[in-house]
Amino acid sequence: MMPKLVIVLTIGAAILATSANAERRTIDLHDYDDDLMRDLDKTIKYFEPDITAKNVQGALDDAAVLQDGFKYTEDYFAKKGGADDAVLISKEGLNYIAAAIKSVSANDFDSAAEAARGAAKTCRACHDIYKPLKK
Amino acid sequence: MRTQSRREWLFNTVYGLGGLTLAAQLPGGGIFAAPALADALADPLAPKQPHFSPKVKSVIWLHMDGAPSTLDLYDYKPELIKLAGQEAPASFLNGIKTSTQGGVGKLFASNRSWKQYGESGAWFSDLLPNLAQHADKIAFIKSSTTIGATHDISILKLNTGDTSPGRPSLGAWVTYALGSANPDLPAYVVLYSGKKEPTGGSVNWSSGFLPAVYQGTAFRPGASPILHLDRPELIALSEQRDGLDLLKRLNEQRAALHPEDTELQARIRSYELAYRMEATAPEAVDLTKETDATKTLYGLDDPASKDYGTSLLRARRLVERDVRFIQVVSGPIEAAGNEDARNWDAHQDLEKNHGAHAKAVDKPIAGLLADLKARGLLDSTLVVWTSEFGRTSYGQSGNGRDHNPWGYTQWIAGGGVKAGSTFGETDEIGLQAVGKKVDTYDLHATVLQLLGLDHLKTVFLKAGRAERPTVVYGEVVKELLA
Numbered sequence: 001m002m003p004k005l006v007i008v009l010t011i012g013a014a015i016l017a018t019s020a021n022a023e024r025r026t027i028d029l030h031d032y033d034d035d036l037m038r039d040l041d042k043t044i045k046y047f048e049p050d051i052t053a054k055n056v057q058g059a060l061d062d063a064a065v066l067q068d069g070f071k072y073t074e075d076y077f078a079k080k081g082g083a084d085d086a087v088l089i090s091k092e093g094l095n096y097i098a099a100a101i102k103s104v105s106a107n108d109f110d111s112a113a114e115a116a117r118g119a120a121k122t123c124r125a126c127h128d129i130y131k132p133l134k135k
Numbered sequence: 136m137r138t139q140s141r142r143e144w145l146f147n148t149v150y151g152l153g154g155l156t157l158a159a160q161l162p163g164g165g166i167f168a169a170p171a172l173a174d175a176l177a178d179p180l181a182p183k184q185p186h187f188s189p190k191v192k193s194v195i196w197l198h199m200d201g202a203p204s205t206l207d208l209y210d211y212k213p214e215l216i217k218l219a220g221q222e223a224p225a226s227f228l229n230g231i232k233t234s235t236q237g238g239v240g241k242l243f244a245s246n247r248s249w250k251q252y253g254e255s256g257a258w259f260s261d262l263l264p265n266l267a268q269h270a271d272k273i274a275f276i277k278s279s280t281t282i283g284a285t286h287d288i289s290i291l292k293l294n295t296g297d298t299s300p301g302r303p304s305l306g307a308w309v310t311y312a313l314g315s316a317n318p319d320l321p322a323y324v325v326l327y328s329g330k331k332e333p334t335g336g337s338v339n340w341s342s343g344f345l346p347a348v349y350q351g352t353a354f355r356p357g358a359s360p361i362l363h364l365d366r367p368e369l370i371a372l373s374e375q376r377d378g379l380d381l382l383k384r385l386n387e388q389r390a391a392l393h394p395e396d397t398e399l400q401a402r403i404r405s406y407e408l409a410y411r412m413e414a415t416a417p418e419a420v421d422l423t424k425e426t427d428a429t430k431t432l433y434g435l436d437d438p439a440s441k442d443y444g445t446s447l448l449r450a451r452r453l454v455e456r457d458v459r460f461i462q463v464v465s466g467p468i469e470a471a472g473n474e475d476a477r478n479w480d481a482h483q484d485l486e487k488n489h490g491a492h493a494k495a496v497d498k499p500i501a502g503l504l505a506d507l508k509a510r511g512l513l514d515s516t517l518v519v520w521t522s523e524f525g526r527t528s529y530g531q532s533g534n535g536r537d538h539n540p541w542g543y544t545q546w547i548a549g550g551g552v553k554a555g556s557t558f559g560e561t562d563e564i565g566l567q568a569v570g571k572k573v574d575t576y577d578l579h580a581t582v583l584q585l586l587g588l589d590h591l592k593t594v595f596l597k598a599g600r601a602e603r604p605t606v607v608y609g610e611v612v613k614e615l616l617a
Contacts, residue, residue, distance in 0.1 A: 049601035053594040058601060120607055 185587025190551025278559025329466025
């Protein structure tokens with residue numbers, strides 16, 4: 001595994017561990033782009049399977065959608081204020097996506113899949129705090 | 136310039152570079168491995184290699200429709216008996232939304248006696264005296280959880296993993312990934328007892344977005360498993376063959392123009408399969424050649440268990456004929472005092488309901504396990520006992536129980552299974568799973584594993600995207616494996 005990816009994953013794991021113990025918070029999310037969130041939800045479910053299946057083009061297309069979504073989310077929470085953890089988690093999501101793209105481009109699908117799973121965990125980490133999911 | 140239709144675009148996308156590269160590596164990638172129609176039509180049901188050596192060849196998926204109270208069958212809870220009649224302590228209700236139908240009643244204990252069986256010491260209630268004799272063949276999952284509190288939604292989740300229609304059922308994934316081992320019978324058969332189709336209907340054996348050829352084929356109860364399967368009386372065999380040949384040619388011409396139409400491809404195959412099945416299907420479910428001893432073993436000598444026993448004996452015959460996945464759904468029963476036939480859904484009068492249903496299934500399932508073992512088939516078959524959810528520790532209507540998606544028992548038995556074991560547990564009153572929980576996706580991943588399939592690598596390309604049976608969820612429950 002590449003050292004940079006190890007660092008990303010280690011930092012991510014620390015954030016996830018923190019967020020797992022974070023309290024649930026209520027925040028007005030009515031102005032968040034729901035359509036975008038639905039796209040993210042759909043795409044994150046394809047991302048790691050596309051990588052595992054070595055479907056390079058599909059994985060890169062997924063990554064592009066996810067990058068847009070994580071960037072939007074980072075900006076959204078930064079602007080909203082009082083949600084530094086969400087900003088941090090979004091940044092981590094972006095790091096995971098970048099690591100996955102790099103690994104896919106190097107045909108290192110195992111590392112890419114690991115990074116994709118990390119990205120999916122950042123989604124859950126944020127939801128655990130702001131909008132808990134059933135699954 | 137000719138514009139492409141949306142369908143054509145999607146089709147071409149699927150057959151694009153990514154699709155071809157991917158398809159070459161996939162079990163079940165037959166249809167997408169070659170873009171030409173001739174190859175696509177070659178045989179989507181041709182046997183395919185698993186990812187690794189399988190432990191079993193067939194699965195018998197026993198769905199107890201209506202959701203039995205596993206608290207009254209397998210999950211012995213002395214604390215519940217002690218606390219019966221009292222309000223459920225608040226600590227047991229943490230984290231769950233309990234207002235499914237009638238809110239939370241007082242804790243309820245039915246009139247059961249409990250005993251441990253076999254070397255494993257597994258608990259069984261007096262409702263399952265015959266199955267209890269096979270305790271050491273079974274691996275229990277006592278920390279099962281699911282989503283949803285209504286039958287249709289949770290049955291869908293049980294069979295497809297998701298709570299919305301559109302995804303393939305587990306049997307369809309298995310058929311897609313492994314193909315058929317018997318060209319004269321459907322690879323995926325659904326059996327049910329009772330007078331009508333199972334709750335939720337055919338969406339529970341649907342192929343979803345997989346090609347339609349992988350969907351389950353429902354065999355009706357009775358002598359004729361498929362409606363209108365017999366050749367009409369006034370049509371000679373040669374006339375029928377000529378007619379089918381003409382129809383095949385016409386369909387193939389049409390299919391050449393619309394290679395994306397998997398329904399049509401499935402129809403072409405079903406005509407041929409139906410032709411072959413005129414002989415094979417009735418024979419496969421014809422029990423006249425079974426001995427009286429075998430029929431008795433499955434409870435066919437008792438009106439209470441005859442219907443379900445017939446389904447299970449048919450299931451064994453299908454296993455012998457290499458059918459990959461047999462989904463058996465228990466039917467409603469007209470119990471004395473009930474105006475309508477009911478499945479296991481005991482919102483009231485659990486004693487009468489479960490008494491009748493346990494009697495219907497206990498001997499047949501015990502018979503199935505014994506018969507498979509005696510014939511040397513248990514090592515190559517996986518039997519899964521499951522339901523859409525369990526039932527609550529608190530009562531409803533005074534003598535019934537409500538739906539419980541938070542903690543219930545399922546079990547598996549057969550090849551590759553850690554027989555005589557128990558994985559997971561519920562809390563002291565049997566309401567919620569504690570520790571590591573087993574979701575439907577985990578169960579699916581485990582079943583696929585035993586069939587030699589890595590659930591992470593069982594992939595179908597849908598419009599250029601990889602779809603898997605467990606999406607991004609599901610883990611093989613290794614503790615259940617030998």
